Amino acid sequence: MHIGKAIRLERIFNRDTGRTIVVPMDHGMTVGPIEGIEDMREAVSRIVEGGANAVLEHKGNVRCGHRAKGRDIGLIVHLSASTCMSPRPNYKGLVASVEDAICLGADAVSVHLNLGDDNETDMLRDVGRVATECNRWGMPMLAMVYARGPKVGNEYDPKVVAHCARVGTELGADVVKVNYTGDPETFSKVTDACCVPVVIAGGPKMNSTREFLQMVHDSLTAGGAGLSVGRNVFQHAEVVRLVQALSKVVHEDLDVDDALALVEK
Template sequence: MLIGKAVRKERIFNRNTDRTIIVPMDHGVTVGPIDGLLDMREAINNVAEGGANAVLMHKGLVRCSHRGRGRDVGLIIHLSASTTLSPFPNAKILVGSVEDALKLGADAISLHVNLGDDTERHMLEDFGRITSKATEWGMPVLAMMYARGPKIENEYDVEVVKHCARVGEEIGADVVKVNYTGDMDSFSKVVEACCIPVVIAGGPKANNARDIIQMAHDSVMAGGAGLSIGRNIFQYKQPARIVQALHGVVHLNWEVDQAMELLQD
């Protein structure tokens, strides 16, 4: 690994645990300005103070998000976009470049690929081109890999998730983000089949915090490298507190009950 890439990766991963807590905040492009992301500086302060390793956003939000104070946190610039207003919401298109991210001081970039979509070939072409350019610059790449299309019966099926992770690995990602398969045994098979760090997505807004804590605990016990969770963090009633609880699970190997004690009023 180039030294520049190694340095940048250590800004988004805990160098002692080789795990990470990433908080995506790119939802505004997809669904609009939702609760939890109206005041971006406050949102980032909350998760940074809780112990998040990195936040993820589109390039235009950086000017609304730079704090100049408080605890530091890694920055990942997201290069893919689509909206729920489109008749083709799963068709992601590039809206930024590696050079854009470098100019903004980013520590990594991310892309979103929906395997199985009618436009899969275009997303994979973009993915390959971006990973080649990122290698030239020593920029780490996080690939958000999902299976969404007419042939996909269950996007959480272990064989489907394994395929998603493997595509991300083979086309040049440094970290891959996939759905959690629901239990430790099946998720361990995803991790075993991939030689790069695997982090889990948070999915829809959860009914309770214990579900998120349990999923985080089980994923890292299965060999996962951490979390990339958005609304289940920034829309929680106390975002900093739930990040602290997740930090305990991901980086300190806490049990679920120990983490839940932090969330008791």
């Protein structure tokens, strides 16, 4: 691997465990300033206090979340976007470049690809081009790959998720983010078919903290490399405690009962 990529990946992954906790905060572009990320500096501070490995933001919000004090945290700049007001919200277009991310001091970039969308070909081309640029600059690329289109019956189907992960890998991603399939047995088939780390998305906001912690725990037992979860983290009633508990689960293999006790203490 390019030494630049290796060094940057160690800023968003725990180098001892090879796992990561990423908290995406790119939702403001898609749906507006929702609860939990109205004040970006405060939101990032809570995530840092909890001990996450990295945050993920659009380029314009990096200045809003930069604290200029306290513990450092990895930065992933998101390059693609759409809004919920678009007639084609699943079509993610590039709104930033790898060079933009370098200028912002990013440790990685991320791109979003929705397989099955009418504009899938354009998104595949964009992600492939970003991967080429990342190789040139030694910048890690995280690919968020989901199946969302008229031919997709169930985006959580294990075969569909495995296809998503494989597409991200074959396009050149250094980390792939996909949906969790629902159980360790099927998710292990997703991770086994990838030669790069696979992290899980959070999906819709969950009502149960135990359910969330269990999902993270089970994904790790199936070979997952951690999580990249937004709303289920930054909208939680106890953000700092939750991230602290997640850190114990991800990096110290703490069981779910003990992790839940940390959140509810």
